[in-house]
Amino acid sequence: MPWSRVPLAWLIxxxxxxRFVLSxxxxxxxVVLMYMELGFLSxxxxxxxxxxxxxxxxxxxxxxxxxxxxxxEALPRGRLYQAxxxxxxxxxxxxxxxxxxxxWRNPGTRGSRPIRVLGFNPADPVFLIPEIQAxxxxxxxxxxxxxxxxxxxxxxxxxQGTVTELSRRRLRVVGTFSLGTDFISxxxxxxxxxxxxxxFPSSRGPGPNLSRVELGLLKIAPGTHPGxxxxxxxxxxxxxxxIQTKQEFIDQELKFWHxxxxxxxxxxxxxxxxxxxxxxxxxxxxxTDVVDHLPQFATLKAIGYRDRFVRRVVLHEALLLSFLGHVxxxxxxxxxxxxxxxxxxxPLHLPPERVLLLLGLTIxxxxxxxxxxxxxxxxxxxxxxFA
Amino acid sequence: MSKAQAAWSEQxxxxxxVVRICGLNHHFGEGDFRKxxxxxxxxxxxxxxxxxxxxxxxxxxxxLLTLIGALRSVQDGSVRVLGQELRGLANERLVDVRRSxxxxxxxxxxxxxxxxMQNVRLAVxxxxxxxxxxxxxxxxxxxxxxxxxxxxxxxxxxxxGQRQRVAIARALVNQPRLxxxxxxxxxxxxxxxxxxxxxxxxxxxxxxxxxLLVTHDNRILDVADRIINLVDGRIxxxxxxxxxxxxxxxLAQCPTFVTxxxxxxxxxxxxMHQEFHPAGTVLIRKGDVGDxxxxxxxxxxxxxxxxxxxxxxxxxxxxxxxMALLTGQPRxxxxxxxxDVLVYVLGKADxxxxxxxxxPFKEQILKVIFQRQ
Numbered sequence: 006m007p008w009s010r011v012p013l014a015w016l017i018x019x020x021x022x023x024r025f026v027l028s029x030x031x032x033x034x035x036v037v038l039m040y041m042e043l044g045f046l047s048x049x050x051x052x053x054x055x056x057x058x059x060x061x062x063x064x065x066x067x068x069x070x071x072x073x074x075x076x077x078e079a080l081p082r083g084r085l086y087q088a089x090x091x092x093x094x095x096x097x098x099x100x101x102x103x104x105x106x107x108x109w110r111n112p113g114t115r116g117s118r119p120i121r122v123l124g125f126n127p128a129d130p131v132f133l134i135p136e137i138q139a140x141x142x143x144x145x146x147x148x149x150x151x152x153x154x155x156x157x158x159x160x161x162x163x164x165q166g167t168v169t170e171l172s173r174r175r176l177r178v179v180g181t182f183s184l185g186t187d188f189i190s191x192x193x194x195x196x197x198x199x200x201x202x203x204x205f206p207s208s209r210g211p212g213p214n215l216s217r218v219e220l221g222l223l224k225i226a227p228g229t230h231p232g233x234x235x236x237x238x239x240x241x242x243x244x245x246x247x248i249q250t251k252q253e254f255i256d257q258e259l260k261f262w263h264x265x266x267x268x269x270x271x272x273x274x275x276x277x278x279x280x281x282x283x284x285x286x287x288x289x290x291x292x293t294d295v296v297d298h299l300p301q302f303a304t305l306k307a308i309g310y311r312d313r314f315v316r317r318v319v320l321h322e323a324l325l326l327s328f329l330g331h332v333x334x335x336x337x338x339x340x341x342x343x344x345x346x347x348x349x350x351x352p353l354h355l356p357p358e359r360v361l362l363l364l365g366l367t368i369x370x371x372x373x374x375x376x377x378x379x380x381x382x383x384x385x386x387x388x389x390x391f392a
Numbered sequence: 393m394s395k396a397q398a399a400w401s402e403q404x405x406x407x408x409x410v411v412r413i414c415g416l417n418h419h420f421g422e423g424d425f426r427k428x429x430x431x432x433x434x435x436x437x438x439x440x441x442x443x444x445x446x447x448x449x450x451x452x453x454x455x456l457l458t459l460i461g462a463l464r465s466v467q468d469g470s471v472r473v474l475g476q477e478l479r480g481l482a483n484e485r486l487v488d489v490r491r492s493x494x495x496x497x498x499x500x501x502x503x504x505x506x507x508x509m510q511n512v513r514l515a516v517x518x519x520x521x522x523x524x525x526x527x528x529x530x531x532x533x534x535x536x537x538x539x540x541x542x543x544x545x546x547x548x549x550x551x552x553g554q555r556q557r558v559a560i561a562r563a564l565v566n567q568p569r570l571x572x573x574x575x576x577x578x579x580x581x582x583x584x585x586x587x588x589x590x591x592x593x594x595x596x597x598x599x600x601x602x603x604l605l606v607t608h609d610n611r612i613l614d615v616a617d618r619i620i621n622l623v624d625g626r627i628x629x630x631x632x633x634x635x636x637x638x639x640x641x642x643l644a645q646c647p648t649f650v651t652x653x654x655x656x657x658x659x660x661x662x663x664m665h666q667e668f669h670p671a672g673t674v675l676i677r678k679g680d681v682g683d684x685x686x687x688x689x690x691x692x693x694x695x696x697x698x699x700x701x702x703x704x705x706x707x708x709x710x711x712x713x714x715m716a717l718l719t720g721q722p723r724x725x726x727x728x729x730x731x732d733v734l735v736y737v738l739g740k741a742d743x744x745x746x747x748x749x750x751x752p753f754k755e756q757i758l759k760v761i762f763q764r765q
Contacts, residue, residue: 009523011510013503020505304501307463308562309491309518311484387490388463390497391454391574 014321017294028290032330033337035283035370039363040338040355042275046268047359048351052187053262054255055352056123059133059184060100063231064238065254066221067247073261075189077105079217080246088223091241093234095226098129099218101201104190111161112169118159121190122150122171124201131222136182137195143179144197154181156192172204185352188262221246283370287326291319291378299385306387316379323375327367334367335360394732396690400668409472410570410602411437411460416469418455418625429455431625433469439569440600441634442593442615444607447622453606454574456622460604461572462489474569491518494563494601496573500555502547508534508558509543515562533561537591553584560588564595571596571603577612589615629662636661639736642689646709649756656750663742669729675713676727682716685743691733696726705730717743718758 019025056074057065066088071078085097101124109120125131127141140151150171152163161169167178171194184193196204225234231250238248249257263269295302302315342353418430429452437443447453458464459471459478465486466479476489502511512530521529534543537557547555556576563571573592577585589612596603605616613619621629639661643649649657666689669675675686675693688710694702695712703725706712716723717740738746747754 010517011506011513013506013514016505016510017503298503300499300501301503304495304497305514306487307461307490307495308515309487311487386463388458388461390495390501391458391461391463 014318014325017298017318018322018325028326029330029333031286031290032283032326032367032371033334035279035286036331036334036363036367037337037341038279038282039276039366040334040359041341042272042279043359043363044338044342044345044353044355045351046272046276048353049188049268049272050259050262051352051354052185054258055185055187056193057251057255057258060220060222060251061130061133061224062222062251063225064094064223064235065249065251066097066223066238067219067249067254069245069247071219071247072257074102074258075261077103077219079219080221082216082218084242084246085218085221087242088221088238091234091238093226093229093237094223096129096224098126098131098222099198100125100131100220100222101198102219103201103205106205107172107194109160109192109194110170111159112167113161116159117170118191120156120160120171120192120194122194122196122201122204124196124198126198129222132195134182134184136180140180141197144195144200146179147203148175148200149177149179150194150196150200151180151182152178152195153184153186153193155183155185157186160192174204176204188266223248280366280370283367284374287323287330287371287374288377290326291322291374292381294322295319295378295382299382300390302382303385303387303390306385307390312383315382319379319382320372320375323371323378324368327364327371330371331364331367335363394691396668396732396734397670399690400666400734409436410439410474411435411604412470412472413460414470416456416459416466416471418452418459418464418467420455429625430459433625433627435620435627435630437602437604437618439602440596441617442596442603442605443618443620444605444613444616445620445622446607446613451622452625453622457572457574457604457606460570461493461495462486491566492568492570494566494568494571496556496560496563496571496576498575498578500547500559500579502555502558502562504547507544507546508539508550508554508561511547511558512562512565515565519566529565530561533565534558537561537564551584552580553587556580556584556588557591560591564599567599567601569601571601573603573605575607575609576605577607577609582611585609585612631662639664642709642736643687646687646711652753652756656746656753659749660738660746660753663746664736664738667735667737669733669735671729671731671733673729673733674726675729675733675735676723676725678723678726680723682713682721682723683740684713685711685717685738685740686713686727687711687736687738689734689736692730693727693733694730696728697724699726714743718747 066080066084068078068080082099085099088094088097102121104119104121107120107122108117110117127144130138132138137151143149144151152160154163156163163178163181165178165180169176169178182195186192225231235248235250242248305315306312339355342355345351346353413433413435416430416433417428419426419428421427433456445453445456455464459466460473462473462478469479471478473489474492478486478489481489506514509530512534513526516526516530519526531543534540537560539554539557539561542550542554547558550558556579576592577588580588592603592605593615595601617632617634619631619633620627636658640654640657643657643661664687678697688706688708690708692705692707693712695704695706696702712727
């Protein structure tokens, strides 16, 4: 026999199958709401640092004046040569970025829109995106570029061979890659440093061509520690540059968006609303169950069960609801994430930590409702069953 | 042990009260809305009897039942249940008392989601027993109540009578010495109600448990050993049916009452109570004011007009003490127990009341007195 005691909570909960299924659907709805809001929140943060994540660097060198990727602030290329000379640095290569001047013409509508252009030396392994590195040689041809497939629809056709204009200059698309959009760029173009100079000659103010780079990407020698090498670099280089590990740089960027946008507040509130909706739904389910069984619960109290037993039954129901409601909620969220990734290009992932967090929230949600609903049964007077 | 003593101790042991109530008052509401629902009630329920409590609705029956059932706190007076005083008990302790009482309600109050077996097991789970023992006990009681083949049915798949039997099984499964039942037959048809009541009677006999049953159902009064009538919060009559019947049968054989009608006999019997007196006890002393009428059940007494001179010996079935009650004069003789005696006693007020309501009885008594003189 599997049960030594009568599984009262389970039997009450599942007695009416239709009601049970509807209950689970209600809980699942609240769970989906929370998954969506938190998913959007982290997707928006993730998309702000998607480019940084795809850079092949251990350390990132930036201008002292650059505090976010949302501004263009370059550093002298000479600093990279200086860095290469520092012990522990294996390699250093530049990344050119411009999102102020470039404007992309939609080959279909002929309308122009700003776009972010990334320039690099095709000989350098700058990106972790295999599609870019694989086509590096093709980018050496004049007036060629790769375009981000996930750029917004308004940029028009983007398949290989498309010919259009970038900042009023003819350009041929030799391939595509996948990166995604963020708050400052609605599309991305990658080209060689030579082409970058041709398209944007006045870039980076006075001085020799290509003398000013947006980011310096540093690889460290095997067996050295990024933090240690960064420390050495900071003392070796002039104070006009900032050396950070890749993760520190990413964290700085995330902090900038966190401090300067109401994202966390907005989506956090959305998730909180989901939580509250969940409490209301769960309370409604449990309260109805309690009220429907009031004579039975009062009978249990009359024959000698204590209040805490009855409260435990209701809380047990709440726990069952939270686990069983979470599963379809998770499944549904997984499907919706997939749909949204396809539709919007937002980087929606379902990391295990989020599943754990939301399972915890679901349990908390149902427990709160359980405690509220159990109050009704505690006030049930066992003498009432004789009335 | 004398015959009288044996009969007396049998009576006594029965009434080693499972429930003893003294000076019980109960109020509902506060301030101006305070309303007294029970007024100075005294009650003793002997073991192994079925007690039926009747009375108009609003008379306080249910309140009395819930007080005995430890479902309410006692406000004023004393309620002892199974040897435990309930007055002043904390709620937690009241719950413990409830565990040794079986409850049967008007509605069966079974969980619709649970089978008969599971519903009964919920009650067994209050006991510290191994899982298999709980299961066996539940199965055993259900089988005993004729539900052996319905154990795994849910209430919805059972008839009204079967459901009520499951509820009875739930009340009995922990072998309580006291069962409180509130209108257990109200929701049942005549035959099913009868069946349920017979079952209760059988259980009371077999397990020597006391059943207090509140009912309006006249059809089931015959199972009662005792009938209590409650009106406006007061116990207005308390008839030990079985005892009254025994007294009636005895009275019918007494020369004094031989020609008296059954209706009068039962009136007399209802008002009588038993007293036991060991050999040598003075029951009546010459010169005292008369307050009781006696009828000897067992043993014999000496009647003495003067100290030490027995003028007459009265045996079982004979009555004495009526003269002083009729005439209002002091006792004319002393009566003392020759051996242990068991007597039925009728108080002066009750005696006169019976006389007043019954002309034939009065004549009969006067005739007896006349003959004696």
